[in-house]
Amino acid sequence: MLQRIGSAVLMAAATAMSLVLCAAGTADAAPRAQRVATVYEHANYQGASIDLYADECVFVSSQRNLPSAWNDRISSIQMHQPCAMVVFEHSGIAGASTWFWASQNGLGPWNDRISSYAFSK
Ligand SMILES: [Ca+2]
Known part of the structure; x- marks a missing residue:
């Protein structure tokens, strides 16, 4: 019995x-x-949202x-990070673009327009 308890302890230690x-x-x-960022379907961070991830805030790789x-x-x-989000009106980072350096509770002319993005510093 003692031997069984001992081996159980050893197993637990090995696992740890x-x-x-x-x-x-x-x-x-x-x-x-x-x-790096969370984007929302409505202004003021409301409605559905998704998180956007990147290894680092480097334009090409993000x-x-x-x-x-x-x-x-x-x-x-x-x-969420000290990065800029560069947004584009078309996919493939094409078309008009602008930079956001901080959180935006509304996007003005960019509302319901962003199709692709990159992060930069
Ligand atoms: Ca678009």
């Missing part, structure tokens, strides 16, 4: 150790995607088209 090693292993990995359900739909933007 492997969890620690696993966590330490991911710490040195390449930069992981961080939540270029994205919005999911089709979000094309021409965004009405406010909350920024």
